[in-house]
Amino acid sequence: MSTADAKGLKQMRNYAKVFDGIITNQKIDDVDKLKKMFNYTSRQFIEQSQREAELSRAMGDEASHQQEQVRAGAMEAAREMFEHCYRYLTGDRGRNIWDE
Numbered sequence: 001m002s003t004a005d006a007k008g009l010k011q012m013r014n015y016a017k018v019f020d021g022i023i024t025n026q027k028i029d030d031v032d033k034l035k036k037m038f039n040y041t042s043r044q045f046i047e048q049s050q051r052e053a054e055l056s057r058a059m060g061d062e063a064s065h066q067q068e069q070v071r072a073g074a075m076e077a078a079r080e081m082f083e084h085c086y087r088y089l090t091g092d093r094g095r096n097i098w099d100e
Helices: 003-023 030-058 062-090
Strands: none
Touching (some): 030 062
């Protein structure tokens, strides 16, 4: 197994552990479980894209740097769309929905 494959498998196991903890929490309704799962995965995606962007920039690969910035920006936009839908569904207009 390659290092990249091992890293991917470890990440998948970590996702499963986090998701299982969220899903089995009986104190949280399904909409908030979905919110927590999306928050976790989207933050991971953004953080990975930001790391890749910094690495690309350090290596002088401006095209990859910009591509990773676009990926992170697209996920930020998806988070905003999710937040809009969540607020519409739940009527929650107050706090930042991502704060735990």
